[in-house]
Amino acid sequence: MRDAPPSDRDLVADAQARFNALANYRVRLKSISAGAEAVEVRYAYRKPGFVRMDFIRPHAGATLAYNPESGQVKLWPFGFDTFPRLMLSPDSRMIQSPQGHRIDQSDIGTLLIHVRELQQHGETQLVGVETIGMCRASHVIVTCVPGRAIAGVFRYELWFDIVHGLPVKVASENPSGKPIETVLMEDLRIDLPESQLEPFG
Known part of the structure; x- marks a missing residue:
C-alpha cells in the first residue's frame, strides 16, 4: 500500500522553492527515450547557470561546459581540458539531445518551470509515496487539458x-x-563545497 502525501501540498511549488534556495548540485542522469540510444552523464550545475556534462554513454569521455557569462559552450570530445576544444552556441544542433534539449536549459529549475506551466493549463494528481532507487519519493502526475501541450509535453509524471x-x-x-523521455536522477547532491565540484571550464 502506498503512503499518501498531504493532498493540499503543491509539490511542484515546493521543489521550485528548494531549487531557488540552492547554490549548486551534482547528479548522475540516465535518460531513455523511444528510438534513441540511452544517455548517461555526470551532470553538475552552479548558479547562476554554469553547467558541466561528462558523458558516460554515448560519446564516453566527452565533456560539455556552458558558461552563462559568455553564453558559449565548450566541447572537449576526448575529455575535459584536452585538445581539440570547440566553442559552440547552446542552440547548435551538434550538442542538442534527440528531443531538442539545450545545455543552457537542462537544469532542474527549467524543468520545473515547464511543469508549472503545464499545471496552470491542466490538473495535478498526487498518487502516493513510492520507492525510487534508494529513496522514498512522492509520485505526482501533471496532465494538460486536451488539445494543449507545453514544449511538446502533454503529461509529466514526477517523483x-x-x-x-x-x-x-x-x-x-x-x-x-x-512516451517522450524518462530521466532518472541518481545520487543527487545539493550545495556541495566548491572543492567538491569539478571546474566548469
Missing part, C-alpha cells in the same frame, strides 16, 4: 524525494500518449 523535495525521476508523454 519528488521526500527528504530534499527535488525530482529524482521524470517521465514525459506527448499529446498522443506516447
Whole structure:
C-alpha cells in the first residue's frame, strides 16, 4: 500500500522553492527515450547557470561546459581540458539531445518551470509515496487539458524525494500518449563545497 502525501501540498511549488534556495548540485542522469540510444552523464550545475556534462554513454569521455557569462559552450570530445576544444552556441544542433534539449536549459529549475506551466493549463494528481532507487519519493502526475501541450509535453509524471523535495525521476508523454523521455536522477547532491565540484571550464 502506498503512503499518501498531504493532498493540499503543491509539490511542484515546493521543489521550485528548494531549487531557488540552492547554490549548486551534482547528479548522475540516465535518460531513455523511444528510438534513441540511452544517455548517461555526470551532470553538475552552479548558479547562476554554469553547467558541466561528462558523458558516460554515448560519446564516453566527452565533456560539455556552458558558461552563462559568455553564453558559449565548450566541447572537449576526448575529455575535459584536452585538445581539440570547440566553442559552440547552446542552440547548435551538434550538442542538442534527440528531443531538442539545450545545455543552457537542462537544469532542474527549467524543468520545473515547464511543469508549472503545464499545471496552470491542466490538473495535478498526487498518487502516493513510492520507492525510487534508494529513496522514498512522492509520485505526482501533471496532465494538460486536451488539445494543449507545453514544449511538446502533454503529461509529466514526477517523483519528488521526500527528504530534499527535488525530482529524482521524470517521465514525459506527448499529446498522443506516447512516451517522450524518462530521466532518472541518481545520487543527487545539493550545495556541495566548491572543492567538491569539478571546474566548469
